[in-house]
Amino acid sequence: MQEDFKVTGRPIIPVNFLVVRVKQKWNRLWELTREDIVHEAAPGGSAPNQRELTVSLTLSPVHEKKNVHYIIVPNTEIDGKSKEEERPFHLRIFASEALDFYQLPTTIELAFQNKWSGTTAGGKRIMDNGKENQLWSRNP
Numbered sequence: 001m002q003e004d005f006k007v008t009g010r011p012i013i014p015v016n017f018l019v020v021r022v023k024q025k026w027n028r029l030w031e032l033t034r035e036d037i038v039h040e041a042a043p044g045g046s047a048p049n050q051r052e053l054t055v056s057l058t059l060s061p062v063h064e065k066k067n068v069h070y071i072i073v074p075n076t077e078i079d080g081k082s083k084e085e086e087r088p089f090h091l092r093i094f095a096s097e098a099l100d101f102y103q104l105p106t107t108i109e110l111a112f113q114n115k116w117s118g119t120t121a122g123g124k125r126i127m128d129n130g131k132e133n134q135l136w137s138r139n140p
Helices: none
Strands: 015-022 037-040 069-078 081-083
Touching: none
Parallel strands: none
Antiparallel strands: 015 037, 015 069, 069 081
16 A cells, blocks of 8 residues: 555555565565466556555465575556556555565675676576586676
8 A cells, every 4th residue: 555645745656566476585586487476466567556455365485395585575556567666555464364574685786887898707698519507607
């Protein structure tokens, strides 16, 4: 739920959120596959300009015989495209059983301006012989 326009003066904008299944409770989402997404509140940016999105889901603590956790990923959308605009929001969750909730710490992001000269530090991800380069992930 977005803040009330009457209080903040900020207009209501289209919002969306994903519910994503992860293996460990403190995992970040560095890469996401379609199979990891349990639910998208407004698929394809179809959310109208409304203050609140409501979804009813049944989530299981086990998937494919393994314990799993879920992350709720809110985002703003303009014309169906994710927009980098931070807004305060309210998350209300109603459950039939006791649940544990944790807010993940803010990701530390650094941007550097420079250019590659020659090759990347870890080399190509897929080498010329078609095999995966094990050192690729060490690329800064």
